[in-house]
Amino acid sequence: MKLLRGIGCSLLGTTRLMYQTQNRLINQIKCSILRAISHCSSLPVHLNIYRLNTWTVILIAAWLLSSLSAGCSGRQPVSLNDLQTVATAQSMTVRRLNTNPFTLLALSPRIPAGQVLRVYIEGDGRAWISRSRLSSDPTPTNPLALELMAVDNTPDKAYLARPCQYLQTGACNDSYWSGHRFSQEVVDSMNEALNQLKDAGNYRHLELVGYSGGGTMAALLAARRDDVRFLRTIAGNLDHVWLNKHHKVSPLTGSLNPPDFADRLSRIPQRHFVGENDRIVPLAVYRSYAGFFRDTGCLAVTTVPGADHVSGWQENWPRSLEEAPGCRN
Numbered sequence: 001m002k003l004l005r006g007i008g009c010s011l012l013g014t015t016r017l018m019y020q021t022q023n024r025l026i027n028q029i030k031c032s033i034l035r036a037i038s039h040c041s042s043l044p045v046h047l048n049i050y051r052l053n054t055w056t057v058i059l060i061a062a063w064l065l066s067s068l069s070a071g072c073s074g075r076q077p078v079s080l081n082d083l084q085t086v087a088t089a090q091s092m093t094v095r096r097l098n099t100n101p102f103t104l105l106a107l108s109p110r111i112p113a114g115q116v117l118r119v120y121i122e123g124d125g126r127a128w129i130s131r132s133r134l135s136s137d138p139t140p141t142n143p144l145a146l147e148l149m150a151v152d153n154t155p156d157k158a159y160l161a162r163p164c165q166y167l168q169t170g171a172c173n174d175s176y177w178s179g180h181r182f183s184q185e186v187v188d189s190m191n192e193a194l195n196q197l198k199d200a201g202n203y204r205h206l207e208l209v210g211y212s213g214g215g216t217m218a219a220l221l222a223a224r225r226d227d228v229r230f231l232r233t234i235a236g237n238l239d240h241v242w243l244n245k246h247h248k249v250s251p252l253t254g255s256l257n258p259p260d261f262a263d264r265l266s267r268i269p270q271r272h273f274v275g276e277n278d279r280i281v282p283l284a285v286y287r288s289y290a291g292f293f294r295d296t297g298c299l300a301v302t303t304v305p306g307a308d309h310v311s312g313w314q315e316n317w318p319r320s321l322e323e324a325p326g327c328r329n
Contacts, residue, residue, distance in 0.1 A: 077126060077139035078146070080166055083107065086150060092158075095200075099192040101171035101185065106193065107149070107159040112201035116229060118157045119197060120149040121190075121221075123212035125165050127177040131249075138177035139165045142310055145211040148234065148317045158197050162214065163189060175254065181213065182240070182255035187220050194221060205229045212281065212309070213237050215272075216258060222268050223261035230325045231270040235281045235309050238272065238289035243281065259292035266293050269325035271300045275307030297329035 080094070083105065087094045092107045109117075125140035140146075149159045163186055164172040176186060198206060207230040210218030215236020222228040237243055239259050244251050258265065274283045286301050293299060302323060306312045 077137060077141055078143050078166070080105075083146075083166060086146060090150060095197075096167070097193040097196050099189040099196075102163040102176075102189045103167055103169050103171075104163065104189065104193045105161040105166040106197060107146075108197055108200060109156055109158070111155075112203065113155040115204040116156060116207060117198060117201060117203040117205075118152065118154055118207040118209060119194065120145040120152075120157065120159045121208065121210040121214035121218050122146065122159070122161050122165060123210075123214045124177065124181065125162060127181070134174045134178055136174070137164075137168065138162065144234070144310060144313060145209070145214055147314055148209070148211065151314055151317050152321065153318060156201070156203070160190070160193055160197070162186075162217065179250070179252050180254035182216055182220060182252065182257070184256065187217070187224070187256060190217055191221055191224060194225070198227070208232070209234070210236055213240075216240060219258035219265060220256055220261065223258070223264040228268055231265075231268050232325065233270075233272045234313060235275055235278055235307075236272055237281050237285060239285055239292075242288040243285050246282075246284070259289055262289075262292040263294075266295050266298060267327075269298050269327050271302060271323055271325040273302050273304055273307075273313075273320060275309060275312060276303050276305050277308040277312075280309040295329070298325070298327040300325060 084094055086092075087107050090107070091110055093110050095106045095108055097104045097106055122140060122143055122145040125138040125143075126135045127138050129135050146159055149157055161167075162181075163176050176183070180186065194206060197203075204227070206225070206228050208218040208222055208228055209232045210216070211234045215233030215238060218231060218233060219236070219238060222231045239257060240252050240255065241257050241259075272286050272289075274281070274286055283301070283303065290296055290299055290301075300323075302320065304312065304316055304320070307316070
């Protein structure tokens with residue numbers, strides 16, 4: 001009997017070890033898929049990899065390997081077809097918003113469910129090819145705001161691209177993704193787009209969420225509106241004057257800067273998420289921004305462990321949304 005019991009325990013231990021090893025392997029494959037998503041625009045950025053079963057993960061891994069071997073080794077801008085794929089999966093509609101002077105791309109709910117619309121504003125995208133060479137197309141290769149919007153469970157959410165991303169018109173020139181990226185005419189255009197999204201769903205209020213340079217834009221928009229309930233930023237460039245000095249690059253001479261509107265912003269509940277390992281937009285940017293506020297009662301900052309400027313956000317985002325902005329006074 002003791003011998004049989006010993007054999008049984010040994011087999012059980014071996015089975016557990018095999019199961020744990022399999023789980024570790026599958027999780028490693030999932031992490032590899034997430035890293036590779038930013039390299040191939042045709043991959044489904046709307047998928048929540050961590051919720052997929054083992055066989056689906058293996059199939060995606062095989063497809064990914066095939067795509068890479070076929071030449072998808074460099075990062076490509078996300079296409080309109082990719083946006084449509086995400087919109088379909090999210091039960092959303094792709095919209096072209098005609099503003100002055102830009103036509104902007106957005107995703108919005110097909111059927112509004114509430115009175116508050118949460119709008120995700122994209123980052124600067126592929127503004128530069130190198131430190132000294134501007135891109136001819138600022139469409140993002142790693143649209144983090146789009147990916148965070150996709151894992152947000154609220155039905156009342158929208159995605160708003162920046163000027164000339166995904167769609168270029170006669171109004172586009174590279175000044176609008178370099179020195180004038182936060183100019184008055186750009187902010188006016190984005191503000192007009194917010195009005196259209198709000199009116200389309202008969203929403204009463206907005207929540208603005210901005211990634212990187214989209215955080216700059218979200219703050220500038222919040223400063224001029226009276227219908228913004230919350231402001232959230234992810235790796236937000238909240239003081240580009242300080243940041244460009246820090247990185248020793250040219251100033252954005254044609255752009256507005258959020259700290260100049262601190263008095264207007266001081267009444268809006270805000271939460272700013274900073275990556276623990278972000279060397280592009282470090283915590284010091286938030287500190288510089290907060291230093292312009294006479295009253296910081298509505299400001300809050302959260303450091304996200306393990307996150308840098310582009311990774312470590314998606315898996316934490318639904319939990320991060322539970323940290324609702326608020327004012328202490």
